[in-house]
Amino acid sequence: MDASIYARLDDVTLSFGEHVILKNCNLDIVRGAITCIVGLSGAGKSTILRLLDGLIEPSSGHVYVDGHDLCHTPERKLVDLRQKTSLAFQFAALLDSLTIGENVGLPLREHTALPDEKIRHIVDDALESVGLRHIYDSLPNELSGGMLKRAGFARAIVTRPELVLYDEPTTGLDPIVTNLITDTILRLREKLDGTAVVISHDLHSIFRMADYVAMLFEGAIIAYGPREEIRTSTNPFVQQFLTGSEVGPIPV
Amino acid sequence: MRLLERFGEGTIAFLEYLGGIFSLVGESIRSLVHAQIRYAETFVQSYELGLGSLLIVLLTSLFTGMVISLESAQQAVQFGIGSLVGGAVTYTSVRELGPMLTAVVVAGRVGSAIAAEIGSMVVTEQIDALRSMGLSPVRFLVVPRLLALAFMLPLLTIFADIISIVGGMWIAQAYAHINPATFISSARQAVGFDDVVKGLVKALVFACIIAFVGCYQGLSTRGGAAGVGRATTSAVVISIILIFGTNFIMSYLLFGAH
Ligand SMILES: Nc1ncnc2c1ncn2[C@@H]1O[C@H](COP(=O)(O)OP(=O)(O)OP(=O)(O)O)[C@@H](O)[C@H]1O
Ligand SMILES: [Mg+2]
Numbered sequence: 001m002d003a004s005i006y007a008r009l010d011d012v013t014l015s016f017g018e019h020v021i022l023k024n025c026n027l028d029i030v031r032g033a034i035t036c037i038v039g040l041s042g043a044g045k046s047t048i049l050r051l052l053d054g055l056i057e058p059s060s061g062h063v064y065v066d067g068h069d070l071c072h073t074p075e076r077k078l079v080d081l082r083q084k085t086s087l088a089f090q091f092a093a094l095l096d097s098l099t100i101g102e103n104v105g106l107p108l109r110e111h112t113a114l115p116d117e118k119i120r121h122i123v124d125d126a127l128e129s130v131g132l133r134h135i136y137d138s139l140p141n142e143l144s145g146g147m148l149k150r151a152g153f154a155r156a157i158v159t160r161p162e163l164v165l166y167d168e169p170t171t172g173l174d175p176i177v178t179n180l181i182t183d184t185i186l187r188l189r190e191k192l193d194g195t196a197v198v199i200s201h202d203l204h205s206i207f208r209m210a211d212y213v214a215m216l217f218e219g220a221i222i223a224y225g226p227r228e229e230i231r232t233s234t235n236p237f238v239q240q241f242l243t244g245s246e247v248g249p250i251p252v
Numbered sequence: 253m254r255l256l257e258r259f260g261e262g263t264i265a266f267l268e269y270l271g272g273i274f275s276l277v278g279e280s281i282r283s284l285v286h287a288q289i290r291y292a293e294t295f296v297q298s299y300e301l302g303l304g305s306l307l308i309v310l311l312t313s314l315f316t317g318m319v320i321s322l323e324s325a326q327q328a329v330q331f332g333i334g335s336l337v338g339g340a341v342t343y344t345s346v347r348e349l350g351p352m353l354t355a356v357v358v359a360g361r362v363g364s365a366i367a368a369e370i371g372s373m374v375v376t377e378q379i380d381a382l383r384s385m386g387l388s389p390v391r392f393l394v395v396p397r398l399l400a401l402a403f404m405l406p407l408l409t410i411f412a413d414i415i416s417i418v419g420g421m422w423i424a425q426a427y428a429h430i431n432p433a434t435f436i437s438s439a440r441q442a443v444g445f446d447d448v449v450k451g452l453v454k455a456l457v458f459a460c461i462i463a464f465v466g467c468y469q470g471l472s473t474r475g476g477a478a479g480v481g482r483a484t485t486s487a488v489v490i491s492i493i494l495i496f497g498t499n500f501i502m503s504y505l506l507f508g509a510h
Contacts, residue, residue, distance in 0.1 A: 053384050075388075083386040093381035095373075107385045155385075 006031040006163060006195045007052055012061035014047065021047050022058070023219035029163075034189055034196045036206045038241065039216035040250070045199045046090055048216070049165040052197065053087045054078045065163065083111055086159065090167040090199075092152035094140040100127070101136035104155045111159065126154040129184050131177050146173050153181065157188060164188070166198045170205055178202065182209050203242065207231060215241060217250070273468050279390045280398055280464075288391045289399070297400035301362045302407065308361065309354050309408050310415050316349055317341055317416025318423045325428035334428055338435035339442030341420030346443050347507060350413040351451045352499050355458035358405055359491040363466040366397055367487035370470025371480040379471065389471065398463040405459035406452045413451065450506045457502065458495050465491040 007029040014022040021044040029035050029052075037045050050056045051063050054070040063070045068081055086107070094103045105123045108114055114122075127133060130150035140148060153169055166185065170178040182205045188194050200206050206213065206227075213230040215223040215238055223230060223238045230238060240248030283289070324340040370393060373379050382389050417439065424430040469487040473479045 050380070055380050055383060075383075079383070079386050079388055081386075082384055085384075087381075087384045089377055089381060089384075091377065093377035095378050095381070096376075106387075110385070110387055 004031050005029065007065040007197075008063070009048065009051065009058075010062040010064065012051065012058040012063065014044075014051070014056070014058045020219060024061070025216075025220050027214055027221050027224070029195060029197055030212060031195055032189070032193050033211035034185065034198060034209050035212045035214060036198045036200055036210040037214050037216055038200065038206065043216045044219060045216055046167050049087055049167050049197065049199065052163075052165055053085055054082060055087075083107075083159070084161055085163040085165065086156040086161040087165045088153045088156035088167060088169055090171075092140075092145075092148040094148060094152060094155070096140045099137050099139055100132075100143070100151050103140070104151060104158055107155065107159045122158060123154075126158045127151070129157075129180075130154050131180050146177070149173065150177065150181070153184075157184070160188075160192055161194070163195045163197070166196065166200075168199050168201065170200060170202050178205060181205075185209055272472065273464055276390065276394065276464055276468050276471075277460075279388070280394055283388070283391045283395045288395070290392065290396050293392075293396040294399045297396050298404050301358070301365075301400055302404035305358050305361050305404075305408060306411065309357050309412050312353050312357055313345070313350060313412035313416040314419040316353060317345055317419035320344055320349075320416075321420035321423040322427060325424050325430065329428045334424075334430050335434050336438055336442075337424045337428065337430055338421070338438035341424070341435075342417050342439035343442045343447075345416040345420070346413050346447050346451050348499070348503065350416060351409050351454040351458065352495065354409045354412045355405065355455065355462065355495045356492055358401070358408065359458075359462045359495060360488055362401065363462040363491050364484045364488045366463070366466035367470040367473075368480055368484045370467060371473035371483040374471065374473045375476055375480060394463070394467045394471075397467060398460065401459040401463045402456055405462070406455040409452060409455040413448070447507075453506070454499065454502050457498060461494045461498065462491050465494065 005028045009025055009027040012022050012025045013020070014025075025048075027037075027048070037048060039045050047056070051058060051070075052065060054063070054065075054073070057071055061071075065081070065085060070078065070081070073081070094100070095106070098106065101120070101123055104126055105119045108119045108122060112119075124133075124136070127136065130153050132147060132150050132154070135143065135147065135151070140151075143151070149169070149172065153166070156164055156166070169185070170181050173181065185196060185198065186209050189196060198206075198209070210227045212225065213223075213227055214221050215230070217237055223233060223235050225233070231242070233239065236249050239245075240250050246252050321337060321341050325334065325337045328334045328337050328340070370379070373393075379389050382392055421432050421435045424435050425432060466487045469483040469490070473483040
């Protein structure tokens, strides 16, 4: 595999029972770049992130991340591989028995030997970067959906992983926080040369941060390219999606 | 033909279930061998499930000891062997009813709670979040609960044994005028230290059943809140059946075969 490609879906097909979600899907994730995936609700975007994190296996095809084939790899080995990748879940998925601070600091406490004060400091920074201060000791059930989502985001970036998968990091947030999150994603790429995959419906922030854009439709990537190429694409599917028109090849 | 097919499907499902449980057991053992234990969590779990079950365990065993004493004293006094009541109560409590009733009560109270907690973590993607962070749910959730049960269930069983003997002694005296000294000397003749130990071995095995079945049902939860409900119910039903079954087998192996 080309050294500039960090992760790859290779001819992936995935079905749940009769229901085919992905069909011969191919996608390259360029190293050090931000790739945005767009597509209709229910198209299988979150499923792609779960594949890249090794949480599920494709029915056929392969998923490569940083040179490793995640398929047919025992869970024990995946547990180690996943430390280089992190996933910010669409609905946060914080552990509800731990406080926000403990949640965000958990990967650090489990995988590093850092002293407690140092961890506290890093966690405070991470929470600060998503506009959440003073909630270190709150429990997840005391917060709003948007606050949880930002805390989930903070947990995903706290270990500075090589690959971060963001599942709709800005959906349902106000415009100011949306900008803050977009800035944070961009800053992480600049500072750490990290690779990111972002799912988003927010065209404004997509075109602010994406290096590459991929569009998922009916189980396959039907358009992929650098941001400008997609913005000016004449592909009728892409056109319809970007303009949000009800008339076009995508059935409503 | 249809019947045969159904039978085949049932067998496959059963084998899959067994396979799932055994892989959970295997992974837990691996975690234990590598000493990957979260001590704080284990302590919290022990405290909660031990203290939380104490009262109900004490009450059920108190009444059980009392009723055995009542029934046996009635018979014994008729035949003029009232001095053997202590032995009868202690014998049944220590060898059979103490470990089994405690396990059944704890399966209902703790096994169900474990399945419900882990099940709701599955449906809210918290288990996936753990896996995604490179943390094994077995080490994180299963092992602390297993250790807590393995430690607390024998302890609760000791309490159950004692309180049921005390209850039996009280009823024997109040109802059949058997004095406590007679009761105790008969008890000591009937039951040896090895019986107590064997009873605790049973409790240890039951603890493993409750922990593994509860965790397995929780981890294999599918489909929202209703799924959590199903997981909880089956955790209790399956562990109680297994407890009764293994109790018979263990009684045969530990007490019967000589
Ligand atoms: N565990 C599962 N069992 C059965 N079907 C599933 C499962 N997980 C996802 N699906 C199905 O897969 C499809 C894609 O789901 P996915 O969550 O990837 O969509 P998405 O593109 O992220 O949508 P959204 O933008 O609404 O988040 C959906 O139709 C969903 O019904
Ligand atoms: Mg999604």
